[in-house]
Amino acid sequence: MGRWGITMPLVGTSVLEHRALVEELAGLGYTDIWSAETAGHDAFTPLALASQWTDLRLGTAIAPVYTRGPATLAMQTATLAEVSHGRFVLGIGSSSPAIVQKWNAIPFEEPFKRTRDTLRFLKAALAGEKVTHEYDTFSVSGFKLENAPAQKVPIMLAALRPNMLRLAAREADGAITNWLGADDVPKVREELGGEAELAARIFVCPTEDTDAARALGRMLISSYMTVPAYAAFHEWLGRGEAMRPMQEAWAAGDRKGANKAVPDEVVDQLIIHGSVDHCRAQVAKYQANGVDTPIIALLPTGADQFDLVRALAPGA
Structure with a gap:
């Protein structure tokens, strides 16, 4: 491993x-x-x-x-x-x-x-x-x-x-x-x-409560991805358009709106959640891809x- x-x-x-x-x-x-x-x-x-x-x-x-x-x-x-x-x-x-x-x-x-x-x-x-x-x-x-x-x-x-x-x-x-x-x-x-x-x-986030995991993920993502360095990172990675509504809501002072604007697919890409076995396998995927x-x-x-x-x- x-x-x-x-x-x-x-x-x-x-x-x-x-x-x-x-x-x-x-x-x-x-x-x-x-x-x-x-x-x-x-x-x-x-x-x-x-x-x-x-x-x-x-x-x-x-x-x-x-x-x-x-x-x-x-x-x-x-x-x-x-x-x-x-x-x-x-x-x-x-x-x-x-x-x-x-x-x-x-x-x-x-x-x-x-x-x-x-x-x-x-x-x-x-x-x-x-x-x-x-x-x-x-x-x-x-x-x-x-x-x-x-x-x-x-x-x-x-x-x-x-x-x-x-x-x-x-x-x-x-x-x-x-x-x-x-x-x-x-x-x-x-x-x-x-x-x-x-x-x-x-x-x-090892839980099969998908809604709970995504809610936590949205909160964390909206807090981090509005920091300029992380915003630029995800622009470079190709998520600029997907992140833009969240960043615009955050800049306008609408924190709740920013959370809601994070797409499910972005949460699922950046936060591993699901059963423990699934989570372990997804961590191993990072290794397989070069980590x-x-x-x-x-x-x-x-x-x-x-x-x-x-x-x-x-x-x-």
């Missing part, structure tokens, strides 16, 4: 309550645990805990490049590489104007360049170099890690469109993407090339989330 990841912590559950489940994951066939960072848990602390509970690979998907200074990001990376004994993958990206600017009071400027500059700084710093450099979006003078990792830490970039995908292929160890359908994967893979790792966060590391992002259904993680495992 190759790699098979899960997003943790699960929504609405304490980090500390995950220990028993995390200890089971390898036996179930999971290979990876990836964190996220929006308005809940930070990206690093849950992985530091998980590193003591499992030998799986651990990754951030993603840590924003604006909300920590370059040196702080390097130190957190080196620390997680140490406590995980080299099993850590750093995923970084520009994040969004809401997270960076509205919530963290940091100007969201030149996201492509800021991501590129942070990547270049981190590669030097994590290799143990003393960094003094004037980058396009920031400068660093005289920084050197006291505990540089003993081995290379892979760095992957959040990438939605050709420029970032090509940067990931040229200078990083891979790309992390999300909010795409299984049939979109070949187009993304073509831009990234065949050598770099492609990871994808895949939203999975190296599918990362399940479990959506709430009212059922026990830990049981659903067990049921979605490749070995179930």
Whole structure:
């Protein structure tokens, strides 16, 4: 089956309550645990805990490049590489104007360049170099890690469109993407090339209540696909016309109208739902189409989330 990841912590559950489940994951066939960072848990602390509970690979998907200074990001990376004994993958990206600017009071400027500059700084710093450099979006003078990792830490970039995908292929160890359908994967893979790792966060709602799954999907899609980067991503993928009524309603302040305007076929492409067996098979389709590391992002259904993680495992 190759790699098979899960997003943790699960929504609405304490980090500390995950220990028993995390200890089971390898036996179930999971290979990876990836964190996220929006308005809940930070990206690093849950992985530091998980590193003591499992030998799986651990990754951030993603840590924003604006909300920590370059040196702080390097130190957190080196620390997680140490406590995980080299099993850590750093995923970084520009994040969004809401997270960076509205919530963290940091100007969201030149996201492509800021991501590129942070990547270049981190590669030097994590290799143990003393960094003094004037980058396009920031400068660093005289920084050197006291505990540089003993081995290379892979760095992957959040990438939605050709420029970032090509940067990931040229200078990083891979790309992390999300909010795409299984049939979109070949187009993304073509831009990234065949050598770099492609990871994808895949939203999975294991319920046979189609109306409930689509209602949740519409709410999430209208919230995300109105962010400019995601709107441009789906324009590139060919969903521009299908998404336009939703985006127009959202821009007019009609949130309910925006939700209603998301077509069923778009929901069904971007949110996996149905029986557990069907969901597992659909995640595997992403792999078959070119994703190296599918990362399940479990959506709430009212059922026990830990049981659903067990049921979605490749070995179930």
